[in-house]
Amino acid sequence: MNHLLGTRELSREQAVELLDIAEDMAAVQEREVKKLPTLRGKTVVNLFFEDSTRTRISFEAAAKRLSADVINFSAKGSSVSKGESLKDTAQTLQAMGADGVVIRHPASGAPLTLATSGWIDAGVVNAGDGTHEHPTQALLDAFTMRRRLHGAASRGRGLDGARVLIVGDVLHSRVARSNAWLLPALGAEVELVAPPTLLPVDTRRWPVTTSYDLDEALGRRPDVVMMLRIQAERMHGAFFPNSREYARTWGLDDARFDALPDTTMVMHPGPMNRGLEIAARAADSPQSTVREQVANGVSVRMAALYLLLSGERGAAA
Amino acid sequence: MARAVLTQADIQRALTRISHEILESNRGGSDLVILGIPTRGVILARRIAETIARIEPDAAPVPVGSIDVTMYRDDLSRTRTRTPQPTEVPAGGIDGRTVVLVDDVLYSGRTIRAAFDALSDLGRARAVRLAVLVDRGHREFPIRADFVGKNLPSSHDERINVRLVETDGDEGVAIETADGEGEAR
Structure with a gap:
């Protein structure tokens, strides 16, 4: 290389x-x-x-x-x-x-x-x-998932069969793009869920599926839920009405987190906006990989x- | 052209003798740690540990592990990128113990020099010994093996090919004469 x-x-x-x-x-x-x-x-x-x-x-x-x-x-x-x-x-x-x-x-x-x-x-x-x-971020995400899934037997393996849900501002996210290419190459299934305004216009050539309803997507029981940061510095258009509405519709709040099985990994590339895209309880839970990711x-x-x-x-x- | 030098039985006999010699020089198996250098050194290290366990069935088993020296080599920027192998140090570490390094072929001594650096990052061994299956000469460092399976004087353009059941499916040591490359392993 x-x-x-x-x-x-x-x-x-x-x-x-x-x-x-x-x-x-x-x-x-x-x-x-x-x-x-x-x-x-x-x-x-x-x-x-x-x-x-x-x-x-x-x-x-x-x-x-x-x-x-x-x-x-x-x-x-x-x-x-x-x-x-x-x-x-x-x-x-x-x-x-x-x-x-x-x-x-x-x-x-x-x-x-x-x-x-x-x-x-x-x-x-x-x-x-x-x-x-942002390739090293996606690689460290994949590394973190692989370690949680396979532990000491990780060497030589991919992420075959793992179902990963990436939530939030895909449009501005280089982390989402790098993951959308890397994770399927390693055998994972990736679904992107976001408000239509925060999804790129054309994702047909990406090896992923997309949807618009977070609760439905969580109901499909993914193995990994990756929350993306709302990048206030890039929010120059009217992508969503206000941050409270975003948190209610697209955030991993306490109710959504509690409904997840306790084997679901919760990931975030950091820095987190607590209370916006991710609630403190989810971020600090044992299911959260945030510190391992670092x-x-x-x-x-x-x-x-x-x-x-x-x-x-x-x-x- | 390849010439067979050691058969599977010869290798087994050499490892048995080396195991006895290690026990003799250490006066038993206490405080020993056996570390193999990947890839084939690790297999030889495991076999030596098993043989020692057979020779002294009442003693505690000798801890065995691996030590990868890739990151410590002095030729990293001269060859293509090497893929490192895992290092597995037995619980208890190497502090205060006698470490026996095990490799398949001893040639320039550069691998062993790198292993010394790697070892010192793992802790402070009381003593370090070296066991090799084949010593083919041509040292470039003042390094000598304590336990040798077979001395095999060779020329630079020959290749020593060590095959073990675990990695290669069959077993034996052969000398191959020049067809281009001259490096061992």
Whole structure:
């Protein structure tokens, strides 16, 4: 693997390999010495054109636990706010000898541009681009589900037969898109449920089903309920009347949560809007995987960085 | 062209002798931990632990596990990306114990050097010993095995092919002469 730009182009074999390596990385996180010397001497740049403390520190922890040097570059207060182009920024990083670039950008496709432009030789990891993809989030979601389903026997397996319900703002969610490609590739069945205004116009080419009624969808007893964040910063249109109505119709409130069997996993990519898309009781219950998702994020990102940066550059496709 | 060097029975005899030697040098099986290096070292480690249990049926079983060295190799940026294998350290860890590392072929010694780094991240062993099925020479580090199944002087362009029932379906050690690649395993 030279770059990790999305989950759409990942095969089942590649995804399972990455999740298996993440299992090894997770085992390292349980040791007293949580560090591996694997990427000693490599430099990873976190290039963040959008605020995201959680994803950035997760990547930072992952790179540091593999002994890479980490440079954090955030667009705010940098040369970018003075008008520097992506090309010039990239060439600066190239000149500094970056081996890997983790990029988050508000424009869909920016990581692809960076990876294919020839501006840099570094391996590119997409840490979220516009409303396109956020592959490491989907991989950590899959890893979390696989561990809850199969426990210690997870290695080598997919998510065959698991039924996953993704609820909420699919339209603006790169997490939903990455999951919509990855989870079916691993054998899961994915259903998206959202108000019609928050579903993309055309999802016919996605390997998923869609519906518009949360209570009906929950009645079909999915194994996993993944609540998406209402992204207030992207709500520039009249997508729903107000947040109270959204919570009543589309939120995982106490009544809906109590009606679920206690084997149903409740997932959320964070940060949560408690009381809006998810009630506190659901978020803090043993069924909630929210904290595991954060811990697993480091393991999965270590696996991605290992696959991208350890081999001879350009040797494998 | 392949030349058979060890048969299944030869391998079994060598492992039995190594098991006796380990017990002799350790004065019994107490405080021993046997760690195999994936893939075939793990199988050999398990067989040695089973043999020790047969030799000393009254003693507590010797803990056995695996130690993957992929993340500690010094050639990671020179070859294509390697897929790591699981590391399984027995409960009780390695602190204060005598660790016997087990691998199938000892060649340059670079795998064992990496294993030392991996071990020191797991804890502080009282002593570390090395058992190998085949020592083919050509060391690049000052490393020597304590327990050797068979010394097999070889040339760089030969290949030592170790096959075990668990991974390969049949069993035996053969020397294959050059057809391009010269690396063991």
